[in-house]
Amino acid sequence: MTNTQLTLIQIDNYGPWTVTPEPRREVDLQTLQSRLYADLSQLFGNRDGYVFFSRFDNMVAVTNGIDTDAHALIQESIGNRYPVTVSLSIGTGETPATAIETASEQLQAAGSAQASDRQEILRGEPIVESDRTDEDVRIAHFDVNDATGKYTDRLNEFDTFINIEQSYAELMRYLRETHDSLSFFVGGDNIISVCPDLDAEQYHDAIEHVSEAVGVELKVGVGRAANAQSAGMAAKHALETCRYDGRDVVFGDQ
Numbered sequence: 656m657t658n659t660q661l662t663l664i665q666i667d668n669y670g671p672w673t674v675t676p677e678p679r680r681e682v683d684l685q686t687l688q689s690r691l692y693a694d695l696s697q698l699f700g701n702r703d704g705y706v707f708f709s710r711f712d713n714m715v716a717v718t719n720g721i722d723t724d725a726h727a728l729i730q731e732s733i734g735n736r737y738p739v740t741v742s743l744s745i746g747t748g749e750t751p752a753t754a755i756e757t758a759s760e761q762l763q764a765a766g767s768a769q770a771s772d773r774q775e776i777l778r779g780e781p782i783v784e785s786d787r788t789d790e791d792v793r794i795a796h797f798d799v800n801d802a803t804g805k806y807t808d809r810l811n812e813f814d815t816f817i818n819i820e821q822s823y824a825e826l827m828r829y830l831r832e833t834h835d836s837l838s839f840f841v842g843g844d845n846i847i848s849v850c851p852d853l854d855a856e857q858y859h860d861a862i863e864h865v866s867e868a869v870g871v872e873l874k875v876g877v878g879r880a881a882n883a884q885s886a887g888m889a890a891k892h893a894l895e896t897c898r899y900d901g902r903d904v905v906f907g908d909q
């Protein structure tokens with residue numbers, strides 16, 4: 656069984672800030688957003704978490720093993736470094752979808768994303784240490800088969816981008832609707848999904864669905880562990896095994 660702990664990260668009152676006192680230069684917003692993501696990736700990553708940028712003003716972190724004090728420290732550090740603050744909401748659940756649902760509801764209950772008096776909220780309870788197991792987190796690392804030969808070296812960059820993004824859109828929707836999983840594009844031709852305990856057939860069906868819908872062929876390595884970093888690393892090794900023996904689904908511990 657999985658026991659996912661996710662943290663919703665939301666920039667406080669960001670919409671109004673981007674236009675106050677007048678619209679801020681887009682390049683400055685892009686720079687702020689990407690630096691904030693980089694810092695959060697490092698701050699959570701140093702504690703074995705994974706952060707996904709989703710919409711940049713909102714980000715989702717897999718935070719199994721990261722306690723409330725560490726969240727508070729990260730929140731304070733961001734507040735000291737940036738002209739904006741972030742709210743953090745920790746949600747847990749048997750599936751990633753229920754965890755993000757809880758995290759989102761807690762933050763919504765604390766006030767609007769665009770309320771000037773809702774700042775640096777820290778809500779939710781991490782999984783208690785005694786309830787944690789070595790199998791709480793499942794990370795599935797998807798990769799497009801031969802993206803370089805089929806797309807990067809043949810098509811112009813924008814048409815390559817369309818193909819990759821379409822496979823992402825199909826996969827994220829399919830896994831969300833059929834298996835309560837959350838999928839994130841992480842660059843290149845890679846998609847990382849936070850999943851419950853799915854079997855090889857279910858991963859194979861997802862890959863087949865994407866292939867039939869948009870004609871992009873995927874493979875996937877799956878890892879399980881007590882935290883995102885270890886599960887993610889096991890998934891990467893499993894993906895190498897896919898490359899080596901040609902299977903489309905490999906589990907890290909098999």
Ligand SMILES: Nc1nc2c(ncn2[C@@H]2O[C@H](COP(=O)(O)OP(=O)(O)OP(=O)(O)O)[C@@H](O)[C@H]2O)c(=O)[nH]1
Nearest residue numbers: 798799800801802803804841842843844845891898
């Ligand atoms: N975020 C992330 N990106 C990766 C990773 N591995 C590769 N990439 C990206 O994916 C691109 C394509 O690399 P590969 O997936 O190794 O190449 P490929 O042509 O698809 O070949 P095969 O995957 O072996 O079929 C690279 O340029 C990187 O941008 C990874 O582990 N994480």
